[in-house]
Amino acid sequence: MGAPVAAAAAAAWGTRVDELITPFSPSLARTTAAAAEDAADAMKSCCVCLDAPREFAFLPCGHRCVCHGCASATVAAGGATCPVCRAPVQGTLRIYG
Ligand SMILES: [Zn+2]
Ligand SMILES: [Zn+2]
Numbered sequence: 001m002g003a004p005v006a007a008a009a010a011a012a013w014g015t016r017v018d019e020l021i022t023p024f025s026p027s028l029a030r031t032t033a034a035a036a037e038d039a040a041d042a043m044k045s046c047c048v049c050l051d052a053p054r055e056f057a058f059l060p061c062g063h064r065c066v067c068h069g070c071a072s073a074t075v076a077a078g079g080a081t082c083p084v085c086r087a088p089v090q091g092t093l094r095i096y097g
Helices: 002-044 068-077
Strands: 056-059 063-068 093-094
Touching: 002 068, 056 068, 068 093
Parallel strands: none
Antiparallel strands: 056 063, 056 093
16 A cells, blocks of 8 residues: 555655755856856966956066067067066066976
């Protein structure tokens, strides 16, 4: 007598758990991935023009924070300071990868 009722309850519970898990997992994963991507983009963009990729480090402090154009402009201007730590810039170094 009790067996069919228990089986039905177990089936109903199983369905309910699936319904709870399915809508949450994809949306959570999407939000986390998007946030990580935004942060990664911000880390990779030149801190002067916020557009081109960071390819050059300032010397001697070693902060890789500028693109080719901004590195050239900074050195050409003379007497510039690193936008990250304000150390006097004496040169630039191209970073690969
Ligand atoms: Zn730049
Ligand atoms: Zn620096």
